[in-house]
Amino acid sequence: MNLTFADLGTGALRAALPLAIWGVGAAAYAAAKRDGRALASARWSALITLLLVVLAALAMVGALVTHDFSVAYVARNNALETPLFFTVISLWAALEGSILLWTAILAGAAAYVAWRGTPALPRLATTALAILFAMLAFFLMLVTTPAADPFVRSEIVPLNGNGPNPLLQNHPLMALHPPLLYLGYVLFSVPFAYAIASLILGEGGDRWLVATRRFALVSWGLLGVGIVAGSWWSYAVLGWGGYWAWDPVENAAIMPWLVATAYLHSVMVEEKRRLLRSWNLSLVIATFALTILGTFLTRSGVVNSVHAFTQSAIGPLLLGYLVAIVVLSVGLLLWRMPMLRDAGTVGAPLSREAIFLFQNVVFVAATLTVLLGTLYPLIAEAISGDQLSIGRPYFDRVEVPLALALLFLMGIGPQLPWHGASRATLERQFTAPIVAAAGGALLAVATGLGGAFAVLTYALAAFVAATVVQEFARGIRARRTLHGESASTAFANLLRRSGRRYGGYVVHLGIVLVAVAVATSQSKTVEVERTVRAGEHFDVAGYTVAFGGLRNVSEPQRDLLVADLAITGNGADLHLRPSLVFFPNATQAVGSPGISAGLRDDVYTILAAYDTTGSSWATIRILVIPLVSWLWLGGAVVGLGAVIAALPQPRRREVTHPLVEAPATVGD
Numbered sequence: 001m002n003l004t005f006a007d008l009g010t011g012a013l014r015a016a017l018p019l020a021i022w023g024v025g026a027a028a029y030a031a032a033k034r035d036g037r038a039l040a041s042a043r044w045s046a047l048i049t050l051l052l053v054v055l056a057a058l059a060m061v062g063a064l065v066t067h068d069f070s071v072a073y074v075a076r077n078n079a080l081e082t083p084l085f086f087t088v089i090s091l092w093a094a095l096e097g098s099i100l101l102w103t104a105i106l107a108g109a110a111a112y113v114a115w116r117g118t119p120a121l122p123r124l125a126t127t128a129l130a131i132l133f134a135m136l137a138f139f140l141m142l143v144t145t146p147a148a149d150p151f152v153r154s155e156i157v158p159l160n161g162n163g164p165n166p167l168l169q170n171h172p173l174m175a176l177h178p179p180l181l182y183l184g185y186v187l188f189s190v191p192f193a194y195a196i197a198s199l200i201l202g203e204g205g206d207r208w209l210v211a212t213r214r215f216a217l218v219s220w221g222l223l224g225v226g227i228v229a230g231s232w233w234s235y236a237v238l239g240w241g242g243y244w245a246w247d248p249v250e251n252a253a254i255m256p257w258l259v260a261t262a263y264l265h266s267v268m269v270e271e272k273r274r275l276l277r278s279w280n281l282s283l284v285i286a287t288f289a290l291t292i293l294g295t296f297l298t299r300s301g302v303v304n305s306v307h308a309f310t311q312s313a314i315g316p317l318l319l320g321y322l323v324a325i326v327v328l329s330v331g332l333l334l335w336r337m338p339m340l341r342d343a344g345t346v347g348a349p350l351s352r353e354a355i356f357l358f359q360n361v362v363f364v365a366a367t368l369t370v371l372l373g374t375l376y377p378l379i380a381e382a383i384s385g386d387q388l389s390i391g392r393p394y395f396d397r398v399e400v401p402l403a404l405a406l407l408f409l410m411g412i413g414p415q416l417p418w419h420g421a422s423r424a425t426l427e428r429q430f431t432a433p434i435v436a437a438a439g440g441a442l443l444a445v446a447t448g449l450g451g452a453f454a455v456l457t458y459a460l461a462a463f464v465a466a467t468v469v470q471e472f473a474r475g476i477r478a479r480r481t482l483h484g485e486s487a488s489t490a491f492a493n494l495l496r497r498s499g500r501r502y503g504g505y506v507v508h509l510g511i512v513l514v515a516v517a518v519a520t521s522q523s524k525t526v527e528v529e530r531t532v533r534a535g536e537h538f539d540v541a542g543y544t545v546a547f548g549g550l551r552n553v554s555e556p557q558r559d560l561l562v563a564d565l566a567i568t569g570n571g572a573d574l575h576l577r578p579s580l581v582f583f584p585n586a587t588q589a590v591g592s593p594g595i596s597a598g599l600r601d602d603v604y605t606i607l608a609a610y611d612t613t614g615s616s617w618a619t620i621r622i623l624v625i626p627l628v629s630w631l632w633l634g635g636a637v638v639g640l641g642a643v644i645a646a647l648p649q650p651r652r653r654e655v656t657h658p659l660v661e662a663p664a665t666v667g668d
Contacts, residue, residue, distance in 0.1 A: 009059030016052040027130035046114035079163035096150035127197035184223025192288035204339030221642025228635025239591030252294030262363035274343030348420030355413040411464040436466035457519035503645025513634030541624040543569040
């Protein structure tokens with residue numbers, strides 16, 4: 001009997017499920033009875049479960065690479081001519097594979113909590129481990145039943161498969177975007193599990209928060225970079241020249257990120273002032289619930305979206321899982337509310353904690369309005385049967401003012417002291433940023449940016465950037481005075497020794513870049529569409545576009561109709577090749593834009609139409625989009641800031657004892 005990759009994967013997942021269930025009981029018993037043997041059993045269960053799930057994921061990759069079309073998932077998402085790179089990343093191209101990836105990441109998180117390098121786990125972490133095991137058991141149940149079993153066999157084994165969705169094999173960013181999102185989604189399970197464990201144990205303090213601070217920050221950073229990577233993918237693949245369309249699945253990703261951003265700010269208030277305890281628990285619960293909602297929207301097929309690559313029966317199970325989480329979490333929160341009293345009240349309106357609280361309210365308002373715009377068509381259709389859509393005008397009208405308010409508060413909050421600020425403090429902290437804001441507004445007007453939105457964005461971006469520069473300058477000056485360091489050494493030590501604070505400032509700079517990119521690209525994009533014959537040319541925004549004709553290109557997995565464009569002007573000499581791509585498994589051609597990216601502007605070309613009889617003419621659409629590359633650069637800076645903030649700071653070593661209450665078990 002030959003053992004196939006499918007047999008190996010099936011066996012590994014079926015062996016992992018009872019181990020995860022055992023882990024729930026073992027970890028819960030260890031936490032309740034302080035039993036070391038049960039704890040050891042739970043830790044080994046976590047490790048072996050992780051190995052089994054990773055083995056199953058590798059088995060799926062093996063089935064894909066060897067084109068084992070006896071596996072239905074492989075037959076649907078792979079073909080003999082699919083390049084190896086896209087064959088491997090087809091692991092997350094559809095429902096079953098993506099749930100398997102989710103399960104593997106969750107198993108990794110559970111194993112990390114179980115084996116953090118300490119000789120034993122305290123009660124809080126052990127209870128959190130039991131909760132993580134319960135989540136893991138649910139996802140293992142999904143991948144071992146017809147709901148999402150990745151190793152279901154084909155009834156009839158085809159000679160060749162369908163190949164991946166054309167949109168998923170048209171850009172290498174698909175190797176990055178989904179895993180980053182899944183990492184961001186799944187790693188939020190750890191702060192959630194600790195928060196629920198704290199409620200179960202009735203602690204009422206902030207040990208759960210300190211223990212998971214770094215996990216929350218890393219999850220937030222990964223999700224943010226994943227969202228930017230998705231925007232880049234949309235820009236480079238979908239051929240419409242934009243990067244954000246308020247698509248339901250885009251909204252599903254941004255909502256947990258917004259709530260998590262609120263949490264990362266309000267958590268500082270709890271650490272510093274012992275305030276907002278129940279609020280922070282609520283934010284963690286909401287963040288995790290929104291990640292499950294996002295998965296439900298993406299993988300159930302309930303929304304029409306370019307991102308919803310699957311129709312499946314998993315929807316009711318995920319919806320039930322979401323409802324159970326919300327009901328249990330809110331019930332626990334209400335039960336323990338008397339223990340979650342704050343140690344005081346929020347200070348004066350112009351205090352750091354007050355601004356952070358106000359910022360939280362705006363973040364939550366932004367999330368709720370996105371949630372309303374996303375779910376309202378679904379609810380309306382369920383009630384009346386009418387199909388509705390809420391488009392960009394609603395989201396822009398609601399979200400843009402909220403985004404500007406957040407940008408304003410982002411500049412104010414870090415400049416204010418705790419408890420309140422004197423007039424002298426306000427003058428000292430805000431004189432230079434206000435002057436910078438005026439300069440930003442003048443710059444916007446001088447460069448021809450139209451509309452109050454763009455001018456206000458430039459002013460607020462300059463305001464925030466000035467506050468960041470001011471903070472770095474003061475920090476460097478203080479270190480030079482106290483330690484006699486050079487400017488560069490002082491700068492490096494600020495990042496190393498106060499990474500959480502100054503990493504946050506780097507994140508703010510990344511957000512500034514994103515804001516400027518959005519305002520400029522939305523205000524100053526020039527778009528022209530021309531129908532031309534070979535040898536003809538036209539001008540747009542200082543560029544001359546010469547059409548060289550159409551030609552056919554055949555590749556093993558696809559055929560392309562390519563338009564040859566020579567573009568000169570503004571110091572550029574470009575050769576772009578927008579095309580229409582014909583995949584064997586697609587009924588329609590996929591547009592593939594030709595893009596020249598630059599820090600000043602992008603030249604974005606699309607083959608919009610062509611002469612189907614003789615290829616004698618083509619309709620070319622060209623967009624000159626200023627500063628759009630700053631959006632991707634801003635996303636990278638946000639990720640860099642998150643890394644700096646998450647790096648361990650030099651501190652005293654802590655001593656922990658087996659099954660004795662101890663602070664900080666995961667991310668401190």
